[in-house]
Amino acid sequence: MAFWRSKKEKSSATPWAEGKSFKDFFNDAVVELEGLMARAPGWYHTLPYSGAMSVEEAKNFEIEKRALWRRVIYDAQRTQLAGLKWETRGDGKVCPDCQKQDGRIFSLEEYESLNQMVMHIGCRCNLVSVRE
Numbered sequence: 001m002a003f004w005r006s007k008k009e010k011s012s013a014t015p016w017a018e019g020k021s022f023k024d025f026f027n028d029a030v031v032e033l034e035g036l037m038a039r040a041p042g043w044y045h046t047l048p049y050s051g052a053m054s055v056e057e058a059k060n061f062e063i064e065k066r067a068l069w070r071r072v073i074y075d076a077q078r079t080q081l082a083g084l085k086w087e088t089r090g091d092g093k094v095c096p097d098c099q100k101q102d103g104r105i106f107s108l109e110e111y112e113s114l115n116q117m118v119m120h121i122g123c124r125c126n127l128v129s130v131r132e
């Protein structure tokens with residue numbers, strides 16, 4: 001009986017209920033980054049922080065950054081957060097594409113398109129929660 005009940009509870013759950021684990025985001029980020037790297041063989045030499053990290057460290061950093069970025073968007077969507085603000089580092093190394101997004105606030109309806117945008121290798125931008 002208990003088995004039947006738990007099965008029923010599971011099938012009536014919302015798609016969000018089980019949630020994605022950080023490992024899911026990490027695995028997705030590996031795939032995403034490998035795609036970007038394949039298209040930019042010289043990626044390591046264009047990093048704004050290349051002197052500070054080995055290739056392996058930079059790769060891990062890029063994966064973690066991407067996983068976090070995607071999770072922030074996912075959580076904002078799930079918790080119906082009012083907005084996410086794109087913030088660059090505001091220094092001379094910000095790329096033109098990111099510069100255009102600096103300070104832009106993405107509303108709840110825009111999270112999906114935000115998630116479709118490419119986070120380029122070497123991007124140091126952050127998404128900041130906007131609560132009203």
Ligand SMILES: [Zn+2]
Binds near residue numbers: 098
């Ligand atoms: Zn950026």
